[in-house]
Amino acid sequence: MCHIEEAEHRAEQRVRAEIGEGQITLPTYEAFCNSAKGLMIGEFKVQVPDVQCSECEGSGFEDAEEELECSTCDGTGSVALQIPVPWTTIKEIYRTITEEYGPKPAIDAAREVG
Numbered sequence: 001m002c003h004i005e006e007a008e009h010r011a012e013q014r015v016r017a018e019i020g021e022g023q024i025t026l027p028t029y030e031a032f033c034n035s036a037k038g039l040m041i042g043e044f045k046v047q048v049p050d051v052q053c054s055e056c057e058g059s060g061f062e063d064a065e066e067e068l069e070c071s072t073c074d075g076t077g078s079v080a081l082q083i084p085v086p087w088t089t090i091k092e093i094y095r096t097i098t099e100e101y102g103p104k105p106a107i108d109a110a111r112e113v114g
């Protein structure tokens with residue numbers, strides 16, 4: 001282990017000791033909103049199965065008279081859609097995390113008074 005690695009290792013151990021095992025530091029909700037949009041957009045998707053195929057309108061045929069299967073849905077009449085999770089939803093999830101696990105000034109202040 002070189003000197004820099006050793007120093008990094010010690011620094012990491014110190015941080016872990018300060019914030020506690022099993023914990024990491026995270027940006028505040030505001031900092032997350034200002035910095036994570038590019039990182040998060042398009043990163044998560046919800047799969048919606050059995051959506052009517054828009055090419056054949058659910059018939060399964062590209063040409064019903066010639067009984068030509070629809071190439072978009074392979075003749076099933078339905079497709080699965082991948083819907084990206086909207087940025088607003090990602091922000092709501094992150095807000096819930098920070099509210100649950102972040103500092104709670106009102107409660108902390110009440111404890112100091114009480």
Ligand SMILES: [Zn+2]
Nearest residue numbers: 053056070073
């Ligand atoms: Zn189709």
